[in-house]
Amino acid sequence: MTTAGLPMQVPAEGLPSRVRIHEVGARDGLQNEQTVVPTEVKAEFVHRLADAGLPLVEATSFVHPKWVPQLADAEELFPRLGDLDPHRLPVLVPNDRGLDRALALGARRIAVFGSATESFAKANLNRTVDEALAMFAPVVRRAKDAGVHVRGYLSMCFGDPWEGPVPLAQTVRVCRALLDLGCDELSLGDTIGVATPGHVQHLLAALNEAGVPTSKLGVHFHDTYGQALANTYAALQHGVTTVDASAGGLGGCPYAKSATGNLATEDLVWMLHGLGIETGVDLDRLIATSVWMADVLGRPSPSRTLRALSHKE
């Protein structure tokens, strides 16, 4: 079996020439795995992802350890990444206290995590959408004052497990609010994976109409219904150049109830390279890293590209 020369590089019209992959496996991925990974293994994971050419490797989260025990070692982990440029290592920061911790360790890129729906804001943050925005306001302001880049995650942009379909205007309103707080970029999350390509294009168009340029928008698709890559393709056609993905599809076991797996970085890279789009990623090194992490976690990766290429004879 040969995959030499594959995928064939055949550009499609109107797509960007380069895409920046925002790798979330070490944070969003491990946060949603049952196994708690030792700090030194996390540090090796982040290093290997960076060495594979991923430009941004979200490293950890400065939430209260009680809420996310998988990432309770942020203070121990971040210093172990001191040889990497902190501008490549975004960290999640929920509130003022989290920002203090991140800044003290030299973080230069942070993210806040909002919700497009009241139900998820209540479940995840125990606040209304507007109360959550009010909580983020000083975080974003202080981060910007410190010269730190701020990403705003927005979950449930397309559908919500309690509310069903989310109206475009509702998502647009919260996006605008996050940008008005000072966020440098947004990541539009399809947290339960229910989006389809037309929905993606309509939301992006609605955001443009509301004055949000596509250059400030990243997309974050989940593969719960197998739609993540088709949705990504639709976003690329709209001009999006920042795409979130998780090495090996970490985060949300595909064999569990209510599976909510992230788009696997390997499947994304295969498509982008097939489209002749530069990513800077060495796919073989990325796969070796994800195969190693799957061994650590003791379960197979759901990434189809990983499985196909790691099973090569």
Add this chain to the structure above:
Amino acid sequence: MTTAGLPMQVPAEGLPSRVRIHEVGARDGLQNEQTVVPTEVKAEFVHRLADAGLPLVEATSFVHPKWVPQLADAEELFPRLGDLDPHRLPVLVPNDRGLDRALALGARRIAVFGSATESFAKANLNRTVDEALAMFAPVVRRAKDAGVHVRGYLSMCFGDPWEGPVPLAQTVRVCRALLDLGCDELSLGDTIGVATPGHVQHLLAALNEAGVPTSKLGVHFHDTYGQALANTYAALQHGVTTVDASAGGLGGCPYAKSATGNLATEDLVWMLHGLGIETGVDLDRLIATSVWMADVLGRPSPSRTLRALSHKE
């Protein structure tokens, strides 16, 4: 957890309003499963797929039983489907002898199975590409004389496990030859799943330039690298309205070496319905059928939509 009202129906511009799904699970799917399914179970499977609204349910193959033991019961199976319109039940026919058997049982829709590459023609048919075409010529002619609809499958249209990338001109030549034999439609197979959306669009455009109208073209993607649905979306954008898929993703275990799973019909239907495209398929009934077949085969389905919806609480 609610999926009521999901996926949201949000049409994208320039897509067809209706797609005809050519269901291959009972033939291409079961042919590539290790378990040999009893004839009466196959008959129930085809009936349930038809009842779920799939317009075309490829039922079996009249190849020599020695080559495909999984489908050696074609003579016993086809009469059990006598209550269904035979125009909805395509059958694979490799040669004159197979056509005799199919016609004797009242088949009204057949398919021949060619290759775009010499390596696969040799491996699968022990013939050159042109020798295979010569073998199909009388089959197609006799079928057409009998008023039977003929589909031409073409495998390895994008890449080949021995030869790597397949030049567009090579695939176009064999497509033209199959149509010149009298085939009514073609199914462009990405047998090893290596295509990406730009490649799909370029092949379709090259076929149009060679005088092949899109209306005669179906697409048959495999999800080996997770690209099947993105490729399908690209094909829809080009105007393709016939898409092959396999209920539950049958055919090629995703956990095995060189996995070559078909696109799961459930994942396809989710996307099409999300795009507001009519299929006639009742997704709940389809999923119930695939869950039942996964039990028969004793292994989980790789379809993500199936897993998400059958795990609903």
